Structure formats: C-alpha cells, structure tokens
Amino acid sequence: MLNNTVPFLLIIFLFNISQAQRPQVKRQQAKTETLSAKPKLVVGIVVDQMRYDYLTRFENKFGTGGFMRMINEGFNCKNNHFNYVPTYTGPGHASVYTGTTPKYHGIIGNNWYDKEIKTSVYCAGDDEVQSVGTSASSGQMSPHRMKTTTFGDENRLFTQMRGKTIGVSIKDRGAVLPAGHTANAAYWFQGKDEGNWISSTFYMNDLPKWVKDFNAEKSVSKYLTEWNTLYDINTYTESGSDLNTFEGGFKGKETATFPYQLDVLKDENGGYDLLKATAYGNSLTTDFALAALKGEQLGQDNDTDVLAVSYSSTDYVGHNFGVNSKEVQDTYIRLDKDLERLFNALDAQVGKGNYTVFLTADHAAIDVPAYLKSVKIPSGYLDNRKTKKQFEAFMEITYKDSDLIENVSNNQIFLNREKIKALGLNLTDVQNAIVNELITYDHIDKVYAATTMRSTQFTIGIEALLQKGFNQKRSGDVIIVPEPAFISYHKTGSTHGSGLNYDTHVPLLFFGNGIKHGQTLQKTEITDIAPTMSALLGISLPNGAIGKPLEIVLE
Numbered sequence: 001m002l003n004n005t006v007p008f009l010l011i012i013f014l015f016n017i018s019q020a021q022r023p024q025v026k027r028q029q030a031k032t033e034t035l036s037a038k039p040k041l042v043v044g045i046v047v048d049q050m051r052y053d054y055l056t057r058f059e060n061k062f063g064t065g066g067f068m069r070m071i072n073e074g075f076n077c078k079n080n081h082f083n084y085v086p087t088y089t090g091p092g093h094a095s096v097y098t099g100t101t102p103k104y105h106g107i108i109g110n111n112w113y114d115k116e117i118k119t120s121v122y123c124a125g126d127d128e129v130q131s132v133g134t135s136a137s138s139g140q141m142s143p144h145r146m147k148t149t150t151f152g153d154e155n156r157l158f159t160q161m162r163g164k165t166i167g168v169s170i171k172d173r174g175a176v177l178p179a180g181h182t183a184n185a186a187y188w189f190q191g192k193d194e195g196n197w198i199s200s201t202f203y204m205n206d207l208p209k210w211v212k213d214f215n216a217e218k219s220v221s222k223y224l225t226e227w228n229t230l231y232d233i234n235t236y237t238e239s240g241s242d243l244n245t246f247e248g249g250f251k252g253k254e255t256a257t258f259p260y261q262l263d264v265l266k267d268e269n270g271g272y273d274l275l276k277a278t279a280y281g282n283s284l285t286t287d288f289a290l291a292a293l294k295g296e297q298l299g300q301d302n303d304t305d306v307l308a309v310s311y312s313s314t315d316y317v318g319h320n321f322g323v324n325s326k327e328v329q330d331t332y333i334r335l336d337k338d339l340e341r342l343f344n345a346l347d348a349q350v351g352k353g354n355y356t357v358f359l360t361a362d363h364a365a366i367d368v369p370a371y372l373k374s375v376k377i378p379s380g381y382l383d384n385r386k387t388k389k390q391f392e393a394f395m396e397i398t399y400k401d402s403d404l405i406e407n408v409s410n411n412q413i414f415l416n417r418e419k420i421k422a423l424g425l426n427l428t429d430v431q432n433a434i435v436n437e438l439i440t441y442d443h444i445d446k447v448y449a450a451t452t453m454r455s456t457q458f459t460i461g462i463e464a465l466l467q468k469g470f471n472q473k474r475s476g477d478v479i480i481v482p483e484p485a486f487i488s489y490h491k492t493g494s495t496h497g498s499g500l501n502y503d504t505h506v507p508l509l510f511f512g513n514g515i516k517h518g519q520t521l522q523k524t525e526i527t528d529i530a531p532t533m534s535a536l537l538g539i540s541l542p543n544g545a546i547g548k549p550l551e552i553v554l555e
Contacts, residue, residue, distance in 0.1 A: 037513070041304065043355060046360060048310060049315035049361065050361035052364065052507050060238075062333070073517060074357075074509055075519065079521050080506055080524045082465075082503070084102060090173050095107075096530065098146070099151065101546065103470055113406070129201045133215070138172070150542055154540045154542055155304055155539055162303040164296060165308070168187050168292055171312040183203065185204060209295075210292075220284055224275070225262060226260065227258070227278050239328065240324040240326070244371075246322050246370050247327070248321060256327075276316050277316035280313075280334075282311045282314065282331070289307065299346075299355055324371060353512070364496060377485065379484075382488045409476075411481070413476050415476075415478075450470070450477045514554055516553060527546055
C-alpha cells in the first residue's frame with residue numbers, strides 16, 4: 001500500500017509545482033512581448049550643423065532631461081560620420097532618412113546646375129505645386145527631386161498608409177526631404193512680415209485647423225525679445241571671447257556681442273526671419289512640433305507614426321557667429337531645454353516606452369579659418385577671383401574658347417558638351433586637361449574628372465567619399481577638393497561641405513523603445529540610421545539604402 005501511495009503523492013507534488021510555475025511563465029512571456037512591441041511613434045531629430053564635440057564640450061552646461069537623457073538612457077554612437085561629399089543640408093537630410101548617399105538619392109546639393117535644362121535648381125523646389133498658408137512662392141516645395149524612398153515612406157507602405165508621417169522644420173528642405181514622398185504633411189516657417197507655418201499643395205489644399213489656430217495665436221511674437229545668455233556669460237568658458245573679429249552679427253548692432261534686442265533689430269534683419277538666426281528659432285520649432293504631436297494625434301494607435309523634426313537655427317547661428325562663439329554655446333544650452341520639453345511631452349502624450357527617438361546632424365562645421373590661422377593652424381580662404389581669371393586664360397589659350405564652361409558651382413565644373421562635340425574635341429581629354437591645370441593652383445588639394453569617378457572604384461579616403469556623392473546624371477565634369485581648412489566663404493562665421501572630420505563627425509544618439517543602453521567608438525555612418533529604424537519597425541529598408549542596421553543599438 002505504501003509503495004502505491006508514494007508515486008501518487010509524487011505525481012500530485014509535480015503537478016502542483018507545474019501549476020505554480022505556469023502563471024510565472026505567462027508573466028515572463030507577457031513582459032517579453034511588451035518589450036519587443038513596436039514603438040507607436042518614431043521621432044527623428046536632425047540638428048543642423050551640429051558637431052559631435054558639442055556634446056562633450058558643453059556637457060557641463062546641459063541639464064539631465066535633454067541630450068544627457070538620451071545618453072544616460074539610450075545609446076551613444078561616438079564615432080559617427082558622413083560617408084560622402086558634399087556635406088550640405090539638403091543631401092544630409094535626404095541621406096539620414098533614405099539610408100543612402102547622393103550617388104543614389106540624387107540630392108547632390110542644396111542647389112545644383114541642371115545639365116538638361118541648363119539652369120540652377122533647388123533641392124526641394126517644385127513649380128508644379130502651389131503655396132499653402134502664404135501668397136509667397138516659398139511654399140512651392142516637394143521632394144520630387146529625391147529619387148529614393150525614406151524609412152517613413154516604407155512605414156507608410158507597410159501600414160497601408162495608416163501610419164502617419166509629419167515633417168517640421170524652419171527650413172523647407174529640412175521638413176520636405178525627411179518627410180519623404182508619401183508624407184501626410186511637411187511644414188516650414190515663413191518669416192518676414194508673416195511669422196507663419198506653411199506647406200504646399202503637394203500635401204494639402206488647405207492648412208489643418210490646428211495649424212491655422214497655431215498661426216492665429218501669433219505666439220512667435222513672444223520671441224522678438226532680448227536674446228541674452230541663459231546663464232552668466234562668464235561661466236561660458238567652453239567657448240571663445242564674446243568680442244572678437246571672427247563673427248558676423250546683425251545689421252543695426254555694431255558688435256556681435258550679447259545681449260541682442262531682437263524687437264529693435266528685426267526691421268533691418270528680415271522681420272520674423274531674424275528669429276531663424278537666434279536660439280529662439282529652435283524654441284519656435286519645438287512649439288510647433290508639440291502642436292503637431294497633439295493636432296495629428298501622433299502615437300495614439302497601433303500603427304507606428306513618424307515625426308521628423310529638424311532644428312535649423314543652429315546652422316544659421318553657426319554660419320553667422322562661428323562654431324567657437326558664445327552665441328553657438330547659448331543656442332545649444334537652450335536647445336537642450338527645448339529637447340527636454342519635447343521628451344516630457346512624448347512621455348505624457350505617447351507614454352514612456354512607447355516611442356523611439358534618434359538624434360543626429362545633417363553635417364558639422366569648420367572653425368572660422370581666420371581664428372585657426374590666428375592660433376597657427378594651416379587654414380585660409382580661396383581667392384576665387386584669381387582662380388577664375390587664371391582658369392579662363394587657360395581655356396582661351398588651350399581651346400581658343402572660354403565658353404566651353406557652362407557652370408562652376410559646388411566645387412564642380414560643368415562643361416558645354418554640345419560645343420565640345422561640335423569642335424571635335426574628346427570629352428575625357430578636356431576633363432583631364434582641366435584636372436592637370438587646376439591641380440597646380442594655390443590651395444587646391446585634389447582634382448578629379450567625372451570619367452575617373454565612373455571608371456575607378458575607390459574604397460578609402462576622400463576619393464571614396466567623393467564617389468558616394470557623385471551622381472552620374474547630375475554631377476559635374478570636374479570635381480575640385482580644396483586643401484584642409486581652406487574655404488570659399490566670408491572672413492567671419494563657419495561653413496561646411498568637405499569630407500574632412502570637422503564636417504563629417506556628427507552625433508548619433510538613440511533612446512526609447514527597442515534601444516539598448518550603451519555606447520560605442522566603433523565607426524558608424526549616417527546611412528545606417530534609416531536601416532536601423534526599418535529593422536526596429538520590421539519593415540522594408542528604403543529602396544536605395546546602402547547602410548546596415550546597427551545591431552549593437554537594438555535590443
């Protein structure tokens with residue numbers, strides 16, 4: 001009898017253990033499912049002209065809710081670079097969201113010479129659409145010149161167009177290109193005497209009520225006030241002196257020094273356009289992004305939405321005052337506060353753990369060469385008049401015709417191919433003759449023919465970056481590379497465009513749903529962002545993407 005009871009009790013005991021463990025297994029499964037669920041909203045943030053070292057240089061002035069929240073809760077790719085030339089705003093925004101380079105997406109500059117219609121075109125310009133929200137032509141914009149899809153486009157296709165995509169930026173190209181071809185809307189800022197957010201008929205025939213209400217409030221006017229440093233200027237030890245000879249400043253003010261009375265300066269500086277070149281332009285962008293979050297009900301259902309926000313004022317301030325200025329430092333300190341506002345709103349309206357954010361830049365920028373020269377770093381300014389005169393003389397002597405040149409822009413020379421053919425000249429021979437001539441000029445480091453870009457495969461160095469930025473149908477016949485730190489620009493303020501580290505090294509931060517906590521010094525590239533977002537969402541990569549999903553970032 002005892003022998004029969006023991007097995008029976010053992011079975012009961014094991015059954016009870018099994019029953020006790022089963023709810024725990026279910027809870028564990030439920031927890032795993034929650035962690036692996038797609039985000040309800042992806043927020044892409046591009047900070048125009050942000051160098052990577054702003055994160056480290058200004059770190060002690062940042063709070064805990066903006067940049068540092070992304071670093072402390074998310075993943076920091078410390079060695080992130082652009083992998084092509086030129087590093088301009090239009091190509092930068094297109095590359096972040098398409099996961100490819102100008103070679104494939106076709107946005108080879110902000111403006112470029114169109115070889116077919118023989119005139120300059122704008123990357124987002126579109127005469128086939130009309131302005132919405134303004135009578136000015138500044139609303140005639142669309143992404144029609146961008147040849148490939150964005151990850152937002154792929155998300156729209158995946159969700160049968162239920163997932164929304166909204167683009168927001170003071171610059172039209174900063175809103176239009178990230179939003180992609182299938183976006184519900186892109187909005188940009190019309191300054192001057194209007195101070196409104198506008199769009200185009202590519203997206204809609206009339207502004208939504210929430211946009212009209214935002215514009216009607218004229219809350220933009222509150223920023224026409226004094227711009228002074230947020231903290232005591234004497235504590236801004238991470239930037240140069242406030243009074244120097246390396247900064248531009250505003251019309252109507254003798255020195256480029258704090259404070260700036262914006263209400264007094266506005267009439268001589270474009271009215272509301274003045275705000276673009278101050279830290280308050282970022283605050284205005286945040287205000288509108290928060291209105292879009294609520295007005296479009298983003299992140300409120302099971303289909304992932306995409307909000308693309310580009311902060312443009314950092315670029316305007318950098319161009320005007322230079323990367324080492326007190327104005328740039330204050331702009332980033334204030335941007336940190338704006339990011340905190342945005343993240344707090346996402347927490348409240350979408351919910352912690354229900355959204356994913358990435359932050360990067362469309363390019364970085366060089367220190368003012370005049371400043372670099374003052375501290376004995378090789379640098380300077382190109383003498384374009386001298387170069388033009390010398391080059392025209394060469395063409396006249398060599399070919400008895402200077403009209404063989406159609407256009408010179410974006411460090412490229414476009415030849416008149418019809419005339420070359422009519423004269424019985426060989427195009428490759430002409431290209432190579434120009435290369436051999438220009439390489440002898442002062443402060444020209446490298447020169448390449450389009451034939452070389454097409455026929456030679458480069459894998460390293462500046463040549464590989466040039467090749468990824470070279471679009472066979474749109475780029476020029478000859479590409480010119482100046483020496484490091486030599487630019488074609490004013491003697492004040494910073495600019496960008498090269499393939500050198502000061503232009504290519506930009507932040508890449510991720511945080512939120514599906515993102516690990518960590519950091520890496522492994523090199524990542526700007527074209528990795530869109531594939532990473534696609535992998536997170538389980539959707540197709542953008543159709544021209546050449547980047548790779550960053551597995552080290554994803555949970």
